[in-house]
Amino acid sequence: MSRHDAQVSGIPGGPRRIALLGGGFSTDAEAVLDTWVLGHARAARPRVCFVPTASGDAEGYVDRFLTAFGALDCEPSVLRLFRREADDASLRAFLLAQDVVYAGGGNTANLLAVWRAHGVDRLLTEAYDRGTLLCGISAGANCWAQGSHTDSFGPLTHLPDGLGLLPGSVCPHYDGEPGRRPSYRRAVASGTLPAGWALDDGVGALFTEGTLTETAGRTAIARVYRVEPDGRGGVSEVPVTV
Structure with a gap:
């Protein structure tokens, strides 16, 4: 039995x-990060x-x-x-058959x-527990964590009730959108959001069993940051080499 067959069964x-x-794919014409993701799938043609x-x-x-x-x-689907259109049983079978689930922004x-x-949410948790690689950009990165930094309600704010598959919080667009960095730092410093990970545009961060194990980037200057309270009312922001 192949690893893919084992997963489906x-x-x-x-x-x-x-x-x-x-x-x-929506921001990277050379598909650097998408190719990197596929390289971590459990199947040769995922x-x-x-x-x-x-x-x-959105159809576009x-x-x-x-x-x-x-x-x-790869074999793409949506x-x-x-x-x-799928009933509950068909939806479960479809998602558990995937090697990668890619959540959009x-x-x-x-x-x-x-x-x-x-x-x-329950089906993706089950797929995650069975070895499906979960990934995503922007909102599709936020959703996996306990909490996230978001503009879902207009102004930048916090969202405390993510899926919780990744411990801590996530902040996307750390260098790409005005106000992201100071707003996220304040949220972590105050305890509004737990310590977590901030991503510049153009980077990827792979977590295995909740631990950061690999990073990738389209440029030499893009960074992933670990952001934690410093115990003095501020934050410690440590860049991870990409």
């Missing part, structure tokens, strides 16, 4: 892994499911994914929840609410 297929992306919930299943976003991943060595709060309404 319900036998755990590898360590639990999450890849946070500060970019991808099944990759794009979940565009955070964008409201879906088209960009299919164009980008159709050119890579899970649309705003026009859901958009509104983190809306993504989490829709996933929970359809039970996708």
